[in-house]
Amino acid sequence: MRGLIQRVTEARVEVDGEIIGAIGRGLLLFVGVAQEDGEADAAWLAAKSADLRIFEDEGGKLNASVGEVKGGVLAVSQFTLCGDTRKGRRPSFSGAARPEQAERLYNHCVDELRRRDLPVSTGRFGADMKVALVNDGPVTLWLDSREK
Secondary structure: OEEEEEEEEEEEEEEOOEEEEEEOOEEEEEEEOEOOOOHHHHHHHHHHHHHOOOEEOOOOOEEEOOOOOOOEEEEEEOHHHHOEOOOOOOOEOOOEOOHHHHHHHHHHHHHHHHHOOOOEEEOOOOOOEEEEEEEEEEEEEEEEHHHO
16 A cells, blocks of 8 residues: 655645545645555554654654644545556556445555544545645655565
């Protein structure tokens, strides 16, 4: 399972001109599900995202997690994270999970984040979404459960 995390001061996602999810300070987490992923990968991505120390502590060092700064998480499904760009100019998405598997594991990741008492907003799985954010730092990190 792949995750692209951006530390944000605010983020929102719109579908058909309607804001369906928004947060203030926190993490924007794009989630990509590969064919070989399972519930353990979703749980790992949620735990790793929640526990990353990428917010400043009182001394100005990156030493606090999203929960410690009382931040939120906006989780957005994004199958293109599983794109393979090694050959040619057109990405291949053959490694991405089928929609029913991907939606189930995306929802499992969201549930795991909520179990950690984090306020979580979401996009809409499979929808054409417009995502707006203010990247803080910028701090952007790539997570892959195959590289843990």
